[in-house]
Amino acid sequence: xxxxxxxxxxxxxxxxxxxxxxxxxxxxxxxxxxxxxxxxxxxxxxxxxxxxxxxxxxxxxxxxxxxxxxxxx
Amino acid sequence: xxxxxxxxxxxxxxxxxxxxxxxxxxxxxxxxxxxxxxxxxxxxxxxxxxxxxxxxxxxxxxxxxxxxxxxxxxxxxxxxxxxxxxxxxxxxxxxxxxxxxxxxxxxxxxxxxxxxxxxxxxxxxxxxxxxxxxxxxxxxxxxxxxxxxxxxxxxxxxxxxxxxxxxxxxxxxxxxxxxxxxxxxxxxxxxxxxxxxxxxxxxxxxxxxxxxxxxxxxxxxxxxxxxxxxxxxxxxxxxxxxxxxxxxxxxxxxxxxxxxxxxxxxxxxxxxxxxxxxxxxxxxxxxxxxxxxxxxxxxxxxxxxxxxxxxxxxxxxxxxxxxxxxxxxxxxxxxxxxxxxxxxxxxxxxxxxxxxxxxxxxxxxxxxxxxxxxxxxxxxxxx
Numbered sequence: 098x099x100x101x102x103x104x105x106x107x108x109x110x111x112x113x114x115x116x117x118x119x120x121x122x123x124x125x126x127x128x129x130x131x132x133x134x135x136x137x138x139x140x141x142x143x144x145x146x147x148x149x150x151x152x153x154x155x156x157x158x159x160x161x162x163x164x165x166x167x168x169x170x
Numbered sequence: 171x172x173x174x175x176x177x178x179x180x181x182x183x184x185x186x187x188x189x190x191x192x193x194x195x196x197x198x199x200x201x202x203x204x205x206x207x208x209x210x211x212x213x214x215x216x217x218x219x220x221x222x223x224x225x226x227x228x229x230x231x232x233x234x235x236x237x238x239x240x241x242x243x244x245x246x247x248x249x250x251x252x253x254x255x256x257x258x259x260x261x262x263x264x265x266x267x268x269x270x271x272x273x274x275x276x277x278x279x280x281x282x283x284x285x286x287x288x289x290x291x292x293x294x295x296x297x298x299x300x301x302x303x304x305x306x307x308x309x310x311x312x313x314x315x316x317x318x319x320x321x322x323x324x325x326x327x328x329x330x331x332x333x334x335x336x337x338x339x340x341x342x343x344x345x346x347x348x349x350x351x352x353x354x355x356x357x358x359x360x361x362x363x364x365x366x367x368x369x370x371x372x373x374x375x376x377x378x379x380x381x382x383x384x385x386x387x388x389x390x391x392x393x394x395x396x397x398x399x400x401x402x403x404x405x406x407x408x409x410x411x412x413x414x415x416x417x418x419x420x421x422x423x424x425x426x427x428x429x430x431x432x433x434x435x436x437x438x439x440x441x442x443x444x445x446x447x448x449x450x451x452x453x454x455x456x457x458x459x460x461x462x463x464x465x466x467x468x469x470x471x472x473x474x475x476x477x478x479x480x481x482x483x484x485x486x487x488x489x490x491x492x493x494x495x496x497x498x499x500x501x502x503x504x505x506x507x508x509x510x511x512x513x514x515x516x517x518x519x520x521x522x523x524x525x526x527x528x529x530x531x532x533x534x535x536x537x538x539x540x541x542x543x544x545x546x547x548x549x550x551x552x553x
Contacts, residue, residue, distance in 0.1 A: 106377030106525035125522045134527065136511060141522035161377060 101144050103165040109133030111157045116166065120148045128166050129153060146170030181223030185453030193217035193448070199352070206352035209325070209444050213348065216250070216448015227251065228449050239452055242337055250449040253442055258340070259333055263443050264326035265407045270436030271326075271538065272415025273428045275506070277390050279531035282379035285486070286498070286529075290536020292482030293502025294544045296475025297321040301548075304467055312336045315548040316343050317464055321471030322541030323351045323505040327408060329447070331545040335552065341450035342461040346468035348447070354508040357469065359516060361476045362500050370484070371520035373495040375529050384422070391416040398543060405546025412542065476500045479533065494529070501530035504537035 112130040116122060123145040131138045152164030196214030200207040220227055223238075228251045230237055230244030237244065246255040257263040280286060301318030309317060312335040319331050320343055328347035332340045350357065362371075395413035399406045418428040455461070483499030497516055501509040510530035517526035 104377075107528060125519075134507065134531075136507070136527075138514070138525075138527065139518070140525075141518055143523040 098169045101168045105159045105163050107133050116148050178223045185457045186221040189221040189453045209348050212444025213448035216445040217451045220449040220452050254446045264330040265411045267326040267439050268408050268411040269415040270431050272412040273419045273432035278382045279528050280535045281382045286532030287536045289499045289502040289533035290540040293475045293479035294540045295478040297544050299474045300471030317467045320347050320468035321475040323503045324541040327545045342464040344447045346465045350472045351505045354505045358512045365480045387420045402546035404549035405543050408542040475503045498530045501534040502537045504541045506534050510534045
């Protein structure tokens with residue numbers, strides 16, 4: 098199975114994580130909401146598949162490149 | 171003596187009732203729809219107040235007689251007409267708002283990718299396009315400048331320029347500029363979609379921008395002020411204050427001043443600006459074919475600025491190896507950060523991997539400099 102590691106594209110604070118391990122997601126689904134530059138930014142699933150790993154939690158301050166989630170497809 | 175007991179009801183006209191409704195709509199958009207509430211709420215309430223007869227907020231004394239509406243040559247005698255005269259007509263508030271904007275602006279994304287400066291300049295072609303359209307429609311050259319500058323979607327700059335060149339239009343151009351700033355998410359997407367294919371909108375840009383050093387951020391406002399003002403001297407009040415505000419933020423030793431400029435001072439100015447602009451929209455000043463035409467042309471100006479930005483980004487792609495997403499050109503108008511947000515959202519829609527926010531902030535910030543400079547060019551030309 099192929100894996101896609103989704104990384105944070107921007108620094109910010111995680112407002113909410115909208116998926117959990119084992120969830121099935123479609124391309125474009127919201128994985129988490131990130132507050133950055135005084136805006137709420139959704140981080141989307143680049144592919145459809147199963148969430149095999151979650152790398153973040155609500156309230157966490159994250160840097161560019163940190164893992165949001167891993168999706169297997 | 172009897173006048174003291176005169177009721178306003180008896181003096182209501184169809185025009186003032188219509189303007190009261192417009193005021194309520196502006197309040198609705200600001201409060202319920204959360205469109206630019208910090209501006210639309212003061213402007214909307216100002217419109218309501220000034221259109222209640224006999225209130226005298228915009229009273230002026232002309233040749234010894236008190237007149238209800240603001241008179242350019244008269245002596246201001248009402249609460250808001252005084253604020254308007256000494257704050258706006260004397261060009262103090264719009265320039266100091268630029269000080270606050272400077273203290274709020276991070277030039278990082280622009281410095282990380284200086285190419286985007288070209289996009290901020292490119293979007294200003296829309297300003298000149300609308301300028302020529304207005305000239306063709308029979309507006310005077312001064313009026314055409316004020317109409318064109320609406321394309322930059324920059325309220326303070328529009329007010330500053332209009333006040334200098336066509337003060338009778340200040341209500342309509344100011345409201346047009348602020349309305350279009352609020353309507354960025356509605357006007358820009360169709361223009362962008364018309365000019366780009368889905369594949370172009372899906373062009374992926376790597377998230378990581380180059381790290382910008384503290385020294386670069388410190389030197390930028392000083393050098394930018396010197397170079398831009400030497401090139402376009404008449405841009406000095408706006409660009410000078412903008413860069414001064416940014417220097418307060420980046421110097422690292424004037425945090426207290428930067429904090430006041432970006433928050434308390436900015437809020438005070440926003441209140442005064444909003445209520446004054448709203449009060450300028452009395453029925454007799456606003457409900458004129460000319461004013462409505464200004465409003466419509468402002469939309470042409472804004473849409474064409476968006477279009478020119480996108481086209482320029484596409485042109486840059488022809489010559490550059492690393493492709494940019496052409497939508498970031500649309501962020502070359504100075505509505506920060508609304509235009510960037512539109513690009514970010516449309517980029518994600520076309521390709522969920524895309525995260526264009528920081529890439530769009532570069533041209534967006536360059537757009538603020540571009541519009542203020544365009545105003546300086548107009549002033550140098552005809553002012």
